[in-house]
Amino acid sequence: MPELLQVQIDLTALQREIDALAEISEQPAPVVTRVLFSEADLRARKFVKRLCGDAGLALRADAVGNLFARWPGKNSGLPPVATGSHIDAIPNAGRYDGVVGVLGGLEAIRALKRAGFEPARPVDLIVFTAEEPTRFGIGCLGSRLLSGALAPDKASGLRDREGVALEEWRARAGCAETALESVRLEPGCYSAFVELHIEQGPLLEREGIPIGIVEKIAAPAALRLELTGEGGHAGAVLMPERRDALLAGAEIALAVERAVTSTGSADTVGTTGVFRIEPGAVNSVPCRALLEIDVRDTQQPARDAALRQIEQAVAEICRRRRVEWNLQTLNADPPALCDAELVNAVATVCERLQIPARRMISRAYHDSLFMALLCPMTMIFIPCRDGVSHRPDEYSSPEQIREGVRVLAGTLAALAAR
Numbered sequence: 001m002p003e004l005l006q007v008q009i010d011l012t013a014l015q016r017e018i019d020a021l022a023e024i025s026e027q028p029a030p031v032v033t034r035v036l037f038s039e040a041d042l043r044a045r046k047f048v049k050r051l052c053g054d055a056g057l058a059l060r061a062d063a064v065g066n067l068f069a070r071w072p073g074k075n076s077g078l079p080p081v082a083t084g085s086h087i088d089a090i091p092n093a094g095r096y097d098g099v100v101g102v103l104g105g106l107e108a109i110r111a112l113k114r115a116g117f118e119p120a121r122p123v124d125l126i127v128f129t130a131e132e133p134t135r136f137g138i139g140c141l142g143s144r145l146l147s148g149a150l151a152p153d154k155a156s157g158l159r160d161r162e163g164v165a166l167e168e169w170r171a172r173a174g175c176a177e178t179a180l181e182s183v184r185l186e187p188g189c190y191s192a193f194v195e196l197h198i199e200q201g202p203l204l205e206r207e208g209i210p211i212g213i214v215e216k217i218a219a220p221a222a223l224r225l226e227l228t229g230e231g232g233h234a235g236a237v238l239m240p241e242r243r244d245a246l247l248a249g250a251e252i253a254l255a256v257e258r259a260v261t262s263t264g265s266a267d268t269v270g271t272t273g274v275f276r277i278e279p280g281a282v283n284s285v286p287c288r289a290l291l292e293i294d295v296r297d298t299q300q301p302a303r304d305a306a307l308r309q310i311e312q313a314v315a316e317i318c319r320r321r322r323v324e325w326n327l328q329t330l331n332a333d334p335p336a337l338c339d340a341e342l343v344n345a346v347a348t349v350c351e352r353l354q355i356p357a358r359r360m361i362s363r364a365y366h367d368s369l370f371m372a373l374l375c376p377m378t379m380i381f382i383p384c385r386d387g388v389s390h391r392p393d394e395y396s397s398p399e400q401i402r403e404g405v406r407v408l409a410g411t412l413a414a415l416a417a418r
């Protein structure tokens with residue numbers, strides 16, 4: 001198919017759109033913060049919807065706010081090919097995580113249209129709701145519901161830290177007219193899913209390779225731990241009497257580090273990324289602590305071994321320090337294998353475009369982890385400066401983005417041609 005090799009990416013338009021989307025933030029530039037269903041998130045959705053409409057795509061939103069922008073194919077009865085990513089951003093983030101897959105995916109479709117390509121089957125651009133776990137402590141909310149990995153009744157019980165339920169947020173966002181049950185899609189509904197994303201790691205840049213093709217996504221897990229001790233005056237309560245929630249939490253954070261460094265797998269990582277205490281006064285013994293702990297590995301047994309070791313440590317430390325504890329597993333997902341044929345299809349496109357590529361593992365997880373439950377899936381990675389992500393200085397160059405979009409466009413064309 002020679003025409004797919006001649007796709008022209010409009011890099012000026014794409015970069016302008018990436019920069020315009022970055023302006024839609026809860027915090028001033030260069031910081032990007034867009035928490036699920038915040039005013040900035042809603043405005044960002046509107047912005048992307050307008051671009052999709054301008055590109056002539058048909059829009060649909062489901063009951064949790066996942067957006068589907070469709071380019072109809074010659075045969076609307078065939079399962080579509082899909083691409084996409086997310087536009088929500090954790091507090092103090094940058095402008096490329098997720099966005100490159102959404103706006104780059106849109107530009108890939110526009111470039112194919114400009115080149116006169118006519119897909120045999122529909123091509124969907126999906127903007128997933130809440131890939132980031134910021135509001136509800138659980139990542140990939142939209143794709144979990146799409147794939148059935150999260151049951152609707154469990155989802156409707158979700159509450160944010162202020163106690164506001166997902167149902168309430170759905171109503172505020174105007175997508176509560178249909179029930180959450182309607183979000184789920186059947187396996188086979190898509191013929192393939194390919195997500196373009198920045199690597200969020202240093203390998204591609206270090207090796208000077210413009211494209212990574214993902215073969216496997218690591219297994220993520222997240223725990224939420226509430227510790228309740230006893231508060232009191234920092235001068236009056238003597239040390240033997242104390243039931244300090246912070247000190248228990250501090251020991252637990254160190255136990256997490258011990259657990260993940262003793263699994264025998266170099267890939268096990270653990271992070272206590274949230275640690276809040278109450279009442280938070282210099283002259284007051286901390287009576288409550290909230291910790292959120294993230295544990296991952298590409299091998300599920302190693303990840304699960306670390307989780308068990310953390311649970312035992314929590315029990316031991318809290319007993320010894322007479323602190324009450326409530327440990328909740330927010331998620332413990334299996335790793336996902338990418339489809340070998342699809343990985344080969346992307347590799348072939350790279351060869352034909354003469355763009356060097358390497359196969360790799362995704363240590364971060366993405367909506368693709370859950371799309372794997374619905375259809376063959378892989379991801380296309382592009383380098384990002386110093387491997388930095390989830391920070392305002394996150395950066396991929398326009399040229400790096402262009403190579404990613406070219407490979408995505410070529411892949412979508414190959415997959416949608418038949």
Ligand SMILES: [Zn+2]
Binds near residue numbers: 086097098131197366
């Ligand atoms: Zn992302």
